[in-house]
Amino acid sequence: xxxxxxxxxDTLVASGVKRVYGIPGDSLNGFTDALRVNPQxxxxxxxxxxAASFAASGEAAxxxxxxVCAGSCGPGNLHxxxxxxxxxxxxxxxxxxxxxxxxxxxGSNYFQETxxxxxxxxxxxxVENVSSAEQMPRLLRIAMREAIxxxxxxxxxxxxxxxxxxxxxxxxEVRAYPSHMIPADSQIEAAAKALNKGKKTTILAGAxxxxxxxxxxxxxxxxxxxxxxxxxxxxxxxxxxxxxxxMTGLLGFSSGYAALxxxxxxxxxxxxxxYQQFYPEDATVIQVDVRGSQIGxxxxxxxxxxxxxxxxxxxxxxxxxxxxxxTHLKSLTKHYQKTRKDLDELxxxxxxxxxxxxxxxxxxxxxxxxxxxxxxxxxxxxxxARYLTMNGKRRLIGSFSHGSMANALSQSVGVQSAFxxxxxxxxxxxGGLSMLLGELITLTQNKLPxxxxxxxxxxxxxxxLEMKAAGFVTFGTDLxxxxxSTIAEAVGIKGFRVEKSKDLPxxxxxxxxxxxxxxxxxxxxxxxxxxxxxxxVEQAKGFALYAIRTVLSGKGDELIDLAxxxxxxxx
Numbered sequence: 341x342x343x344x345x346x347x348x349x350d351t352l353v354a355s356g357v358k359r360v361y362g363i364p365g366d367s368l369n370g371f372t373d374a375l376r377v378n379p380q381x382x383x384x385x386x387x388x389x390x391a392a393s394f395a396a397s398g399e400a401a402x403x404x405x406x407x408v409c410a411g412s413c414g415p416g417n418l419h420x421x422x423x424x425x426x427x428x429x430x431x432x433x434x435x436x437x438x439x440x441x442x443x444x445x446x447g448s449n450y451f452q453e454t455x456x457x458x459x460x461x462x463x464x465x466x467v468e469n470v471s472s473a474e475q476m477p478r479l480l481r482i483a484m485r486e487a488i489x490x491x492x493x494x495x496x497x498x499x500x501x502x503x504x505x506x507x508x509x510x511x512x513e514v515r516a517y518p519s520h521m522i523p524a525d526s527q528i529e530a531a532a533k534a535l536n537k538g539k540k541t542t543i544l545a546g547a548x549x550x551x552x553x554x555x556x557x558x559x560x561x562x563x564x565x566x567x568x569x570x571x572x573x574x575x576x577x578x579x580x581x582x583x584x585x586x587m588t589g590l591l592g593f594s595s596g597y598a599a600l601x602x603x604x605x606x607x608x609x610x611x612x613x614x615y616q617q618f619y620p621e622d623a624t625v626i627q628v629d630v631r632g633s634q635i636g637x638x639x640x641x642x643x644x645x646x647x648x649x650x651x652x653x654x655x656x657x658x659x660x661x662x663x664x665x666x667t668h669l670k671s672l673t674k675h676y677q678k679t680r681k682d683l684d685e686l687x688x689x690x691x692x693x694x695x696x697x698x699x700x701x702x703x704x705x706x707x708x709x710x711x712x713x714x715x716x717x718x719x720x721x722x723x724x725a726r727y728l729t730m731n732g733k734r735r736l737i738g739s740f741s742h743g744s745m746a747n748a749l750s751q752s753v754g755v756q757s758a759f760x761x762x763x764x765x766x767x768x769x770x771g772g773l774s775m776l777l778g779e780l781i782t783l784t785q786n787k788l789p790x791x792x793x794x795x796x797x798x799x800x801x802x803x804x805l806e807m808k809a810a811g812f813v814t815f816g817t818d819l820x821x822x823x824x825s826t827i828a829e830a831v832g833i834k835g836f837r838v839e840k841s842k843d844l845p846x847x848x849x850x851x852x853x854x855x856x857x858x859x860x861x862x863x864x865x866x867x868x869x870x871x872x873x874x875x876x877v878e879q880a881k882g883f884a885l886y887a888i889r890t891v892l893s894g895k896g897d898e899l900i901d902l903a904x905x906x907x908x909x910x911x
Contacts, residue, residue, distance in 0.1 A: 344476045345370035345503040346377075348437070350511035351480055353380045357408055359399075359757055360384065360437075361392035365412020367439035370503035384757050384786055387778035389416055391750035393423025393436065394739075398751030399758045400432035401737045402712065405516070406488055407754065410437040413500070414452025418459065422744055424493045425463040429741035430572075431491040433516075435484060436460070440499040443471065456497040465492035473505035477512065484514040521630055522655055523645040531626045531643045532659035538605030538624065540668040541565040544588070547572035548610015548629060552650035553732070556609065557581065559653050562660045563607070566672040568596040570613050571725055571740045579732035583669065585676040588618050591725045593683070595676035603668070610649045613638060628652045683726055689841035693865040696720075696795055698841065700727040700767075702848045703793065708763040709733050712755050716748040716772035719801045724767055746775035749792055753779060756788040763852070766792045770821050771800045777827070783857040784832040791852060792859045794824045797866040828859035837861040 342350070348371065352360075359382040364372050375383045386392045389411045396407040409424075411417030417438035427434040438456045440446070446453070460467045466486035470476055476498075483494035522528075535541060541563045549556050553576060560567050560583040568588050569577035578584055586593030588600055600606065600620055608627040612634050619625075619639040627635045632646040645652050687697035700723040707713070710733040715724040717739050730736060737755070739747035748766040756764045773794055783790050795801075800817040825835030836851045836858065838844050844862070851860040 341506040341508055343370055343374065343503065344470075344473050344498070344505050344507050345374040347477060347507055347509050347511060348480055348503075349374040349378050349381055351477070351484075351514070352408060352435075353378060354511045354513045355406065355484065355515055357406055358382060360408045360410055361386055361395040361754065361757075362410035362437075363387075363389055363392065363412070363416065365416045365439065367413040367416075367441065367500035368410060368437075368503075370500060371410060371437065371439070371498075382757075384753070384782075386750075386753060386782045388776055389419030390422050390746070391753060391776055391779045391782065393420040393434070394426060394747055394750035395423075395754030395757065396434045396436075397423055397427035397430060397432055398714065398737060398754035400427060400434050400754075401430060401751075402735055402755050403758055404432075406433045406435055406484060408435045408437065411439065413439045413441050414454050417456055418454060421460065421463060422742075423750070424460065424495070426739045426742040426744055426747065428463045428465070428493045430739075433487040433491055434493045435487050436464075436493060436495045438495055438497045439503070440469070440497050442501050443499040444501075446499070456495065460493075460495040460497075463493055464495050465490040467495040467497070469497040470499070470502055473502055473507045476502070476507060477509040481512055481514055488514070488516045520651050521647045522651045523628075523647045527643065527645050528652075528655050528659065531645055532656055534624050534626060534643055535563060535605060535607065535656070536659075536661045538563075538603075539665065540603045541605040541607060542599045542603035542620075542668075542672075543567045543583075543607045543609060544570070544600065544611050544613065545573050545577045545609045546570040546611025546613065547576065549573055549649050550576045550610075552610075552648075552653065553577075553579065553581075555650045555653040555657075557583065558657055559607075559660070562657065562662050564664050564666040564669045565607070566599045566669050566676075568592075568599050570611050571721070571738075573611060574725065575730045575734065575736040578730040583673070585672045586679060587725055589613055589615050591722050592618075593676065593679045593726075595672060595679040598675055599672045602672075608641075609653070687727055689844070690865075691841070694838065694841050694844060694862055696723050696797075696864045697727060699793070699795070699844065699848075699862050699864060700724065702845055703765065703767075703852075704728050706848055706852050707734075707765060711735075711763040711765055712737070712752075712759070713765050713767060714738055714748045714751050714755065715767040716769040716795075717743050717745050718769045718772065719797075720748070720767040720769050720772075720795050723795075745769070745772040748772055749779045749790070750776055752790045752792070753782055753786070753788060756783075756790050757786065764788075764790050765852075766790055768792055768794050769801070770794055770796045770798065770819055770824070773824065774819070774821075780828060780833055780857075780859070781831050787856075789854075789856050789858075791854075792828075792857075793851075794859065794861045795864050796821055796824065796861050797864045799866050801866065824859055824861035828861075834858040835861070837863075839863045 396409040400407040487494035586596040588596035687701035825837040828835035
């Protein structure tokens, strides 16, 4: 008779799950032993449980299928929580198995006792404690279905003794099935009427446009509307898109900012861009989202449409009048071309230091056509947003909603595990890489050929920018970094290091061509400013105040470096 743990493993295998990320522990012994006897489910041993949950988040983001991580009782599964928050906010299906202390000790303040059902509630669509073996098959089925259908995290809390108990139950198959959701005819009619009335319509497109590229271009053509994309929408919106005018938001382009601010009608497609200040102040707003609860969260919505983007746009298209003015579209695409030219001029070699824009441009030019890019939160996300080209085959994932450091390397573990032969490039900040540095050993141990690029500016660079914008003298952001290429070599990874622009193209080519895991440590310019799409009065005041305070604090040389580095951006 199989154990509860064996039933879990067999059910995951029957449902198409290929691997589990985690670290063993005594409360997980039943589960890991069940994995040992069923080699169809791979155990990916990481060095920190946070990396396990991030790896599962990365795999789920790329495959769209359920990914699984596990943690032993107490500290073991508590370490999962940050990566689970990322999966939950990124809306990818992840099952977390959180082992618990022995059943008869719960409530006694036993060694390593916590209350996972309470702790994980805020980062899951479903969390439940399994108190008996008889519950397990049904609760596992429910948890998997919740994660798959609600696109989020499900957590099962399982005491070690329950996992070892015998049970008379067969494995079950739980999978996702495609469906369609279309708004009511009355809402489609109202939206079409508003769109036909608009003279300057702009489309804001997000991650919800995945799989709807043809429909997106078709409605942009009929509306003669520029398309602004979000960071999460970039990989789905940008490829072969003559209507794209760039991003908006804190990482965006001035053309994307202008396209939203200048419109009289805004069509939001599968997006939940959180920054209210970037929305138009006086426009008719139509929002399409498969989750009705998302509508109207960021700006006042006049016509809500609850449905999938492809199906809703397909219903709208026959009702939209063609032959409208293209003045708005032409103005914004011209603006975008100038913005793009200005950004590209910054991605050039320098005699003095290496600009991060130049590094990112080289990676973009030399990476595979189907490469997966994973930027760390902070300045690597800025450069990824502006200098990586999406072509319909490449993927771009990251902690874009949760905004956690240390996601790049840890998510790359999940991506490379799921796609062994696909080029996976982690764009790591020096702070982010340092935070989960041990995961370099995970690459070695699991023979994962991830390419890790380190933007080594010896600082928490994006935090410094935020301080300057708010008028604060930078403090506590210095990083006394080692040579990361030497650390890589010490753990069995090929290391490269570049300090001069003239050496960069050759080394980037060698780095990407290396057949195993590799680290490229690039010393980049610390004072590089990632200029926002529109400088507010408050930000201008903040920079002025920063300058005054910096001089008074005796750090005036920092201002000289800042000006010298960024004069090309300002004039």
